[in-house]
Amino acid sequence: MNKTQNMVLSALIFATAIVLAIVENMLPPLPITVPGVKFGLSNIAVMYALFFLGKKQAYTIGILKSGFVFITRGAIASLLSLFGGILAITVMILLMAVFRKKITYLVISIFGAVFHNIGQFIIISLIYTGMNLWAYFPVLLISGLAAGIVTATLLKFIMPAFNRLV
Structure with missing residues (x-):
């Protein structure tokens, strides 16, 4: 794939990430509503980029997603998206490097x-230093587990459509 094709494919995957974020925001709230907990459907596009296009494209799409969040939801939401996204991509890259083919999507x-x-x-702990947020931490871990299962399952079903872009 040449540079132009790679850039166009990355742009299409970023556009998909935006559409998935918009669709997720249009869905009714989860039955158990916990502030800030979402499935992160747009991360499906980032994972696809990481698995099939490479690290650079995954980081680029993650950063661009944060820019979209800045435009639509403001600076703090963008900072949360950026830091969370960069850390997530980095951890996924490390897992893929350490376990190679022995780890599942x-x-x-x-x-x-x-x-x-x-x-x-x-990031939120650094911004709101005076608040005790540790009670919320287990909720984030459990919701992360659920979100990871949902996004991996959806990626499995969306992958054929992504593969047709290539």
Whole structure:
């Protein structure tokens, strides 16, 4: 794939990430509503980029997603998206490097989602230093587990459509 094709494919995957984020925001709230907990459907596009296009494209799409969040939801939400996304991508890359072919997309997705939440927790703890947020931490871990399962499962079903883009 040449540079132009790679750039166009990355742009299409980023556009898919935006559409998935918009669709997720249009869905009714989860029955158990916990502030800030979402499935992170747009991370499906980031995971696809990481698995099939490479690290650089995954980081690029993650950073661009944060820019979209800045435009639509503001600076703090963007910072949470950026830090959580970068940490999640980094952890997924490390897992793929250490375990190579011995690790499944499901496990990578779960770790990515959990570490995305951990990254967000770190930033929110730095911003709101006077608040005791540790009670919320187990909720973030459990929701990360659920989100990782959902995004990996959806990626499995969406992958044929992504593969037709290539």
